[in-house]
Amino acid sequence: MDPVAKDFSNEQIDLASLPKYESVAFSSVSSKYLIKMNIQTGIFMLVLTIALGVFWFFQLNYIQSGIIFGFVFVAFIFRFWNNYKLLQSLGYAIREKDIIYKRGFIFSKTTVIPFNRVQHASISRGIWDKLLGISSLNIFTAGGGASDISIPGLEPDKAVQLKEAIALKISNDES
Incomplete structure (x- = not known):
């Protein structure tokens, strides 16, 4: 028999004794990061608004323009809410x-x-x-x-x- 194999052991670890990462006190990032995310969101929404203006320029009817505007507005609100919640989770x-x-x-x-x-x-x-x-x-x-x-x-x-x-x-x- 190989002498190394004789000394080998592979005991099972008690999972309850492992350290829990959930109990660690996490440090948060700067609130200035929320400002950065909101600036990026604002630029993105500005591009969407310009696209809406282009659609309106090509004379989409009011219903189509309203649907597009509604979508942009909902996306705008959701993005800012998402940025706020994301900052809290980091x-x-x-x-x-x-x-x-x-x-x-x-x-x-x-x-x-x-x-x-x-x-x-x-x-x-x-x-x-x-x-x-x-x-x-x-x-x-x-x-x-x-x-x-x-x-x-x-x-x-x-x-x-x-x-x-x-x-x-x-x-x-x-x-």
Whole structure:
């Protein structure tokens, strides 16, 4: 018999003893992120309104114009409500061995990334981010694009602090 096989064990883990990510206190993102989402929604709705004007210019009857306007108005209200609810659902937490990111309110998704799977982290800032004073922290993993996360709406100094904490954690795991 192989001596390595003799020392092998694979005991079952008690699932009740595993740590619960639900009990973690999540940090929320900046409320400035809601302003960014609302600006983007406003631009999108402006394009829809211009499209409605084009339809009206080509002399659609009042019923068709009313239906289109009603659709645009409902979409407009829903998008702003969606932005507000989305901001409330965003959260992140860093634990000793992993980082957790949750998002979504209708379809919620929580991603837990162990630090030994993180390859690197970066900070990005678009035009609206710079104007509003927020940043996004992007965390890239060895699992590919499906397991990468981007935490939007962070204060720039908080994003740098988190990036440095992650860099420290992954460099400690490598040594």
